[in-house]
Amino acid sequence: MPRSAPSWGALAFLVPVLLVAWAVALMRFAPNADRRVRNIGGGVLLGIAVLGMSHLIQGAPTDYDGRAHGAGFAGYAVGGPLTDAVTVWLSVPVYLLCAAFGVLALSGRTLRDVIAGASDSPRTRP
Numbered sequence: 001m002p003r004s005a006p007s008w009g010a011l012a013f014l015v016p017v018l019l020v021a022w023a024v025a026l027m028r029f030a031p032n033a034d035r036r037v038r039n040i041g042g043g044v045l046l047g048i049a050v051l052g053m054s055h056l057i058q059g060a061p062t063d064y065d066g067r068a069h070g071a072g073f074a075g076y077a078v079g080g081p082l083t084d085a086v087t088v089w090l091s092v093p094v095y096l097l098c099a100a101f102g103v104l105a106l107s108g109r110t111l112r113d114v115i116a117g118a119s120d121s122p123r124t125r126p
Helices: 005-011 014-028 033-057 064-069 072-085 088-107 111-119
Strands: none
Touching: 005 033, 033 072, 033 088, 064 072, 072 088
16 A cells, blocks of 8 residues: 555555646646636646545545545545535535536636537437
């Protein structure tokens, strides 16, 4: 088990990969001040959704050993308060909406663009 397992749990193997990908993206692309806030917000929303859903998928553990094999302390800190405030049945759609809007923010598209693109797609009739 990696040393970061108590913090990130089952997602600990993704932390170095994501940090390397982030470093390559920072070195490869020129800074774009117009998209900076959108990229940060989208990344945070997507991270919250992944950590929260991972915590819920692992059964929402509360003890140390359960968190180390679940989503870690980060998943517990993100997924625990929402699940305690509302039920799992309501927190899963909230995390899915966070993930959807995080992906939209990172892609640079608006919901209107996605709906317009889906309605312009060719449809075949039988």
